[in-house]
Amino acid sequence: MSSITSSAQYQKKLAINRLGLWLFFASDAFMFGGLLVARFYLLGNRRLELEQTLGLIVTVVLLVSSFFMNRAEVMISKGNQKGFQRSIIVTIVLGILFLAGVVGVEWQTAHFQVNEGAQGAVFYMMTGMHAFHVLTGIIFLLIVYRNGLKGKYTAEKHYAVEASANYWHFIDLVWIIYYPALYLMGLI
Amino acid sequence: MRKIWSIGLIRALIFQILGSAIGAGLLGLIRLAMGLSWKTEPALVVGGFIGAIFFMIGIGGFSGWWKMAMGEDVPEAHDVTEPEGIRRYFGFSLDHKVIGIQYGILSMVLLSVGGSLALIFRTELASSGLQILDFVQFNTLVGLHGMVLIASILMGVAAMGNYVVPLMIGAEDMAFPRLNAFSFWIAVPATVLLLSAMLFGGFETGWTAYPPLSVRGPMGIQLFFAGVYIVGWSSILGALNLIVTTLKMRVKGMKLFVMPIFAWAVLATSIISLTATQLIGLSFQLVMFERLLGMGFFTPSNGGNPILFQHLFWFYSHPAVYIFVLPGLGIISELLPVFVRKPLFGYKWVAMSSMGIALTGYLVWGHHMFTSGIEEYLRVPFMYSTLLVAVPTGVKFFSWVATLWQGKLRFPVPMLFILGAIIVFLIGGLTGPPSGTVSTDLHLHDTYYIVGHFHATMFGGFIFPIFAAIYYWYPKITGRKMNDTLGKIHFYLMTPAFLVTSFGQMQIGMLGMRRRIADYDPTLGFDTSHLIITIAGYLIGVSVLIFFINLIISAKRGEVATGNVWQSRSPEWSILPSPSPVHNYKGMPFEVVGEPYDYGLEGSNYVLPVNQTGQAD
Numbered sequence: 077m078s079s080i081t082s083s084a085q086y087q088k089k090l091a092i093n094r095l096g097l098w099l100f101f102a103s104d105a106f107m108f109g110g111l112l113v114a115r116f117y118l119l120g121n122r123r124l125e126l127e128q129t130l131g132l133i134v135t136v137v138l139l140v141s142s143f144f145m146n147r148a149e150v151m152i153s154k155g156n157q158k159g160f161q162r163s164i165i166v167t168i169v170l171g172i173l174f175l176a177g178v179v180g181v182e183w184q185t186a187h188f189q190v191n192e193g194a195q196g197a198v199f200y201m202m203t204g205m206h207a208f209h210v211l212t213g214i215i216f217l218l219i220v221y222r223n224g225l226k227g228k229y230t231a232e233k234h235y236a237v238e239a240s241a242n243y244w245h246f247i248d249l250v251w252i253i254y255y256p257a258l259y260l261m262g263l264i
Numbered sequence: 265m266r267k268i269w270s271i272g273l274i275r276a277l278i279f280q281i282l283g284s285a286i287g288a289g290l291l292g293l294i295r296l297a298m299g300l301s302w303k304t305e306p307a308l309v310v311g312g313f314i315g316a317i318f319f320m321i322g323i324g325g326f327s328g329w330w331k332m333a334m335g336e337d338v339p340e341a342h343d344v345t346e347p348e349g350i351r352r353y354f355g356f357s358l359d360h361k362v363i364g365i366q367y368g369i370l371s372m373v374l375l376s377v378g379g380s381l382a383l384i385f386r387t388e389l390a391s392s393g394l395q396i397l398d399f400v401q402f403n404t405l406v407g408l409h410g411m412v413l414i415a416s417i418l419m420g421v422a423a424m425g426n427y428v429v430p431l432m433i434g435a436e437d438m439a440f441p442r443l444n445a446f447s448f449w450i451a452v453p454a455t456v457l458l459l460s461a462m463l464f465g466g467f468e469t470g471w472t473a474y475p476p477l478s479v480r481g482p483m484g485i486q487l488f489f490a491g492v493y494i495v496g497w498s499s500i501l502g503a504l505n506l507i508v509t510t511l512k513m514r515v516k517g518m519k520l521f522v523m524p525i526f527a528w529a530v531l532a533t534s535i536i537s538l539t540a541t542q543l544i545g546l547s548f549q550l551v552m553f554e555r556l557l558g559m560g561f562f563t564p565s566n567g568g569n570p571i572l573f574q575h576l577f578w579f580y581s582h583p584a585v586y587i588f589v590l591p592g593l594g595i596i597s598e599l600l601p602v603f604v605r606k607p608l609f610g611y612k613w614v615a616m617s618s619m620g621i622a623l624t625g626y627l628v629w630g631h632h633m634f635t636s637g638i639e640e641y642l643r644v645p646f647m648y649s650t651l652l653v654a655v656p657t658g659v660k661f662f663s664w665v666a667t668l669w670q671g672k673l674r675f676p677v678p679m680l681f682i683l684g685a686i687i688v689f690l691i692g693g694l695t696g697p698p699s700g701t702v703s704t705d706l707h708l709h710d711t712y713y714i715v716g717h718f719h720a721t722m723f724g725g726f727i728f729p730i731f732a733a734i735y736y737w738y739p740k741i742t743g744r745k746m747n748d749t750l751g752k753i754h755f756y757l758m759t760p761a762f763l764v765t766s767f768g769q770m771q772i773g774m775l776g777m778r779r780r781i782a783d784y785d786p787t788l789g790f791d792t793s794h795l796i797i798t799i800a801g802y803l804i805g806v807s808v809l810i811f812f813i814n815l816i817i818s819a820k821r822g823e824v825a826t827g828n829v830w831q832s833r834s835p836e837w838s839i840l841p842s843p844s845p846v847h848n849y850k851g852m853p854f855e856v857v858g859e860p861y862d863y864g865l866e867g868s869n870y871v872l873p874v875n876q877t878g879q880a881d
């Protein structure tokens with residue numbers, strides 16, 4: 077059998093891959109949900125003592141990165157290779173900025189240590205698990221960027237781009253829930 | 265030397281040892297550079313995980329994905345040529361049938377390890393006073409017995425799902441063959457980690473690993489956590505694969521409500537493993553970090569709350585019981601019509617009852633915490649939701665009884681185990697409500713009554729059905745039948761022995777024998793009961809040994825059986841020859857034309873081969 081797959085076979089594979097990825101998100105969401113439960117179980121209506129400006133900045137950075145991720149996907153689906161590569165680079169840079177903001181600044185300047193009470197435990201674990209996902213997302217995007225330079229993706233066939241974009245949006249969505257839970261809700 | 269190196273498993277284990285040493289050493293160096301002294305526990309954790317990753321590199325688990333990431337073309341799974349013969353089973357094979365058997369072997373190995381651990385501490389319990397074990401050893405054995413058998417059951421479930429489901433639904437393989445092989449192999453280093461907990465001080469908590477004890481006890485618990493965490497990922501990824509396979513890879517004409525009932529059971533099980541498993545992983549991860557970094561999740565003096573752990577833990581560990589039993593109950597519903605020669609009663613209701621059990625399973629975890637000090641107002645709702653599970657389970661029992669009614673019963677070995685499963689699961693089921701009702705549970709909690717109840721559900725829901733499944737599908741795998749006489753000895757030895765252990769445990773439990781206690785007061789008068797339970801436990805061991813002997817000798821000397829041995833309507837028997845060919849139905853296309861279980865109905869067909877003339881061009 078040749079390894080050239082017909083269009084119908086490709087479509088079937090695409091449907092299978094998509095379902096698999098969505099199931100993965102469903103599974104991962106339970107982990108993030110568990111951490112969210114831990115936050116409210118341990119801290120209840122207590123807000124964490126965090127740097128508000130910094131929190132707002134990193135949130136904006138991540139949201140904007142999702143916008144560029146979306147642009148990258150739209151561009152490759154129109155066959156615009158240059159625009160696709162440019163948008164992906166912007167996404168990666170913004171992702172790295174987000175990581176630098178959370179791990180590089182927020183972690184170092186927080187008013188509490190990792191072993192100081194439920195506040196330290198909840199904050200470092202929630203942001204840590206989220207940052208770990210951002211890091212893997214950046215790695216996927218780097219791979220996609222490299223293969224994009226090689227011209228691996230076409231307007232018709234670019235599932236890797238779609239998958240990493242969905243993953244990126246998923247991480248973004250998690251942060252949209254985590255940000256208020258950590259920074260905004262409750263009283264000091 | 266070269267020959268040994270080419271065996272994937274051995275290469276990978278060497279990689280794992282190297283990886284663990286590298287991981288631990290690197291962490292030591294980093295700590296040294298930061299001006300910190302050597303600490304064994306973090307080195308153990310980091311070494312454990314790095315070792316598992318190295319194992320996967322050694323087995324070749326990343327090579328396909330690495331090539332994809334590097335932009336190289338990777339062949340489709342069915343185009344990959346694999347080595348012939350027995351070596352295939354010790355390497356990274358992409359064939360779902362090979363992976364199914366690999367899972368099966370691992371499951372049986374873990375079954376014998378977990379069972380042997382039980383026999384050791386049962387020997388200790390046979391009389392009051394301490395004879396052969398000290399307290400930590402006893403606790404370690406009890407905890408590992410639980411978790412090793414949980415791993416064994418997960419592997420057994422995956423074995424049945426992997427081998428049987430694609431054949432039943434007419435798929436050429438699983439949806440993601442590489443992920444499938446990965447899911448199996450990652451469980452092997454996880455098992456190594458789990459068992460090596462014994463070498464690093466053991467642990468005192470039992471399989472539930474409740475803090476604060478798990479935060480303070482010996483560091484063997486870290487390896488236990490690491491092992492379970494990775495087994496959890498194996499289970500999650502395997503479940504993901506099975507869901508996609510069942511939903512997307514069915515043969516032409518196979519609507520959801522005409523697929524074999526076992527596929528429904530696996531689908532329901534997989535939905536639970538896919539989602540709930542994350543929560544046991546998370547709960548163990550949090551304790552792991554609490555121990556490593558002093559994070560305050562579960563220690564009240566540091567702002568934590570140990571009850572949180574129990575919520576997260578039981579959110580998985582109750583539904584886990586349904587992960588274990590749903591496939592087994594599916595096997596009962598699948599095999600019963602074959603041996604009764606009658607349609608399965610209420611197919612749709614049985615299919616939906618699996619889903620119903622899976623969904624109600626999410627709502628009942630609090631019944632493990634009636635005595636833990638959870639919020640008072642949560643107890644009664646959890647009691648009602650727990651009792652609700654009896655409804656879909658009852659649907660299954662009524663279906664089995666109605667299927668048996670006026671059937672033309674045959675009693676080959678698989679059918680014996682099916683009937684045994686129904687009876688034992690009934691005992692397990694009926695002893696459940698007293699533990700799910702708040703008022704009675706306050707008395708029964710943490711006694712041997714729970715142990716007896718739980719083992720009845722596990723034997724009825726998994727052990728008996730998987731033995732039935734092995735006797736039933738063995739000819740499909742090897743082309744030979746297992747020995748009948750040995751099979752019957754196995755059944756007639758194991759069943760009474762099991763009933764004695766289970767009833768004995770419930771009896772002393774109701775009289776006040778506590779769980780997880782190495783010693784008991786001789787004046788309580790439990791000595792005789794414990795001795796009888798221990799002897800019966802050994803008899804179960806002997807019966808399983810006979811099963812293993814049968815399994816091995818029948819592969820060479822069993823009666824040849826290449827056709828439809830059990831006169832089943834399912835496609836893997838009615839279309840495929842035995843042993844099943846490498847590429848499943850390639851060259852033997854078929855489609856679904858009727859109902860799956862219309863046994864005894866003249867001229868009705870479930871599947872028919874598709875006329876080849878249309879395909880010949």
Ligand SMILES: [Cu+2]
Binds near residue numbers: 581582585629
């Ligand atoms: Cu339960």
